[in-house]
Amino acid sequence: GPAVSDTQEPHAARLIDGKGFAARMTQDIAADVSAFYDRHHITPGLAVVLVGNDPASEVYVRNKALQTHRAGMRSFMHMLPATTSQKELLGLIERLNVDPEIHGILVQLPLPAGLDPVVVTNAIIPEKDVDGLGVVNAGRLALGLPGIVPCTPLGCLLLLHHYVGDMRGRDALVIGASNLVGRPMAELLLREGCTVTVAHIDTRDTASLARQADIVVVATGVRELVRGDWIKPGATVIDVGISRVTLPNGKTRLVGDVKFDEAVKRAGLITPVPGGVGPMTIACLLRNTLDAARILVEGPAR
Ligand SMILES: Nc1nc(=O)c2c([nH]1)NC[C@@H]1CN(c3ccc(C(=O)N[C@@H](CCC(=O)O)C(=O)O)cc3)C=[N+]21
Numbered sequence: 001g002p003a004v005s006d007t008q009e010p011h012a013a014r015l016i017d018g019k020g021f022a023a024r025m026t027q028d029i030a031a032d033v034s035a036f037y038d039r040h041h042i043t044p045g046l047a048v049v050l051v052g053n054d055p056a057s058e059v060y061v062r063n064k065a066l067q068t069h070r071a072g073m074r075s076f077m078h079m080l081p082a083t084t085s086q087k088e089l090l091g092l093i094e095r096l097n098v099d100p101e102i103h104g105i106l107v108q109l110p111l112p113a114g115l116d117p118v119v120v121t122n123a124i125i126p127e128k129d130v131d132g133l134g135v136v137n138a139g140r141l142a143l144g145l146p147g148i149v150p151c152t153p154l155g156c157l158l159l160l161h162h163y164v165g166d167m168r169g170r171d172a173l174v175i176g177a178s179n180l181v182g183r184p185m186a187e188l189l190l191r192e193g194c195t196v197t198v199a200h201i202d203t204r205d206t207a208s209l210a211r212q213a214d215i216v217v218v219a220t221g222v223r224e225l226v227r228g229d230w231i232k233p234g235a236t237v238i239d240v241g242i243s244r245v246t247l248p249n250g251k252t253r254l255v256g257d258v259k260f261d262e263a264v265k266r267a268g269l270i271t272p273v274p275g276g277v278g279p280m281t282i283a284c285l286l287r288n289t290l291d292a293a294r295i296l297v298e299g300p301a302r
Pocket residue numbers: 059060063106107108109110131151152242273274275276277278279281282
């Protein structure tokens with residue numbers, strides 16, 4: 001073949017602009033919230049429950065409240081001490097379940113030791129489970145039925161729809177098998193017609209699986225796990241990870257689960273961290289809250 005000149009521009013993937021996409025989504029949601037108010041004189045309300053004082057979680061929770069107001073919805077914050085008992089937490093959820101001003105309930109995970117996340121997430125009525133993590137919504141997703149889809153996988157799916165389009169027949173690898181991201185992501189990609197592989201903590205050779213994949217979604221919480229040579233040239237890389245690292249000069253920086261500087265040289269499309277999946281998660285939470293309000297107020301579409 002033709003010789004590659006050393007003056008040729010090095011390849012760099014196109015960046016997937018999650019931040020811009022999420023901002024446009026939030027504007028659309030605000031317009032829909034306003035139309036919903038005109039019809040019903042009801043403003044959708046989201047309750048966010050944070051137990052304990054993990055500083056990173058507090059930042060996310062504050063960001064969620066800000067974006068909720070930006071979309072014209074009401075936000076109800078419940079900051080509880082780490083010493084909260086499961087009984088007290090379940091009591092709060094019970095009140096939120098029956099509160100007509102609340103259309104979506106989210107309990108920030110992880111919960112402090114002593115609180116059972118399965119019991120707590122399943123105490124939220126399915127109609128208000130805007131995280132989509134309870135057994136009813138998870139089961140609906142697994143069966144391909146309509147329901148509330150978890151925000152982070154939904155955000156990744158919307159980015160893939162926009163930037164990739166038709167995914168039928170593509171080889172997709174999901175790295176990470178959490179209930180929050182990996183498993184629902186695999187369900188969604190399967191629904192799109194991808195051939196889906198899920199790699200997890202016991203997988204023998206994740207790198208060689210990644211090298212065959214057209215689409216790689218990484219959600220492990222292991223920072224910079226995925227190296228450039230794991231990526232098939234031209235593949236689409238969605239990085240769900242977000243960790244804060246402290247640099248030698250004392251400043252902090254956010255990094256994902258993908259070694260971005262390496263992967264950007266091989267991928268066709270890649271999400272940055274920050275500015276990729278994170279803002280989409282929040283936009284999808286707002287979308288899910290508006291959709292929940294519609295169904296609670298108007299009944300399921302028929
Ligand atoms: N029940 C539950 N549902 C969640 O969806 C959930 C949770 N628990 N626990 C914590 C994680 C984390 N999470 C993020 C959301 C937005 C950004 C986000 O907006 N990130 C910005 C940067 C934010 C910054 O500068 O720190 C970005 O990536 O550009 C990050 C992380 C949702 N989570």
